[in-house]
Amino acid sequence: MSIALLVVGLTSAGAMAQAAPSTHSNNFASNPMLIAQADESKLVAENKALLLSNRELARKIASSQGITSSGELPTTGTPPEQNQVLILQNQETFKAIAEKVGATVPALSKPGGSDVAEQNHNLLLQNRQIVVAIASKIGVTLAAPPSLSGSFVEKNHTLLLGNKASLTKIAEKLGVK
Known part of the structure; x- marks a missing residue:
């Protein structure tokens, strides 16, 4: 075997070993990028759950005021795009x-x-x-809003939690169960 072929073979094997996923259980924990992506994906899913919860509560409030709400649940697009529809x-x-x-x-x-996360953030601020x-109009006093920090997905989560708390107080004031 020639030296050049041996070097190419070793280099290829080394590259393949580096590119191949590790079977070590602690590889995920040692890669902050993978952790951040997993955390963000989890938060996007939690945000969708909060959007659905807020949607249901808002519809109950609307119904108590004689308002009919419509809109189908989104079934296409990425999770952030579905969240934007909601x-x-x-x-x-x-x-x-x-x-x-x-x-x-x-x-x-x-x-x-x-950036859909930024668009969603601006819509949630609105x-x-x-x-x-x-x-304010119906006389409900709300707690001061928490400060927003982190990624847009994290800020959106904070806004959704705040809206859930506010909608709950509005529903209580209007006698909505």
């Missing part, structure tokens, strides 16, 4: 509730930009403004 549906419900109780809805912009306007 955010926009919730926004329509929030706007209808605000109009019904006489709350002023702030000027809203359409989603724009290339939804938060609407929910705060509803609460």
Whole structure:
């Protein structure tokens, strides 16, 4: 065997060994990038669950005010894109509730930009403004909002938790079960 062939063989084997997934159980824990991606994917799923919960609560509030809500659950697109559909549906419900109780809805912009997480963040900030306007109009005092930090997905999670707490207080004030 020639030296060149031996070097190529060793280099290829080394490259393959580096590229091949490790069977060591601690490899995942030693790779911060994999951990961050897994945490973010988990948080996107939690955000969807919060969006669905907030959707249900908002629809109950809307129904108590004689408002019919519509909108199918999204079944296509990436999880962040599906979340955006839910955010926009919730926004329509929030706007209808605000109009019904006489709350002023702030000027809203359409989603724009290339990053869906950032678009969702901006939409959730708008939804938060609407929910705060509803609460204010019906005399519900809300806790000061927590500071937003971390990635857009983390900030979105914080906003969704805040809206859930606010919607719960609004529902209680309106006698919605």
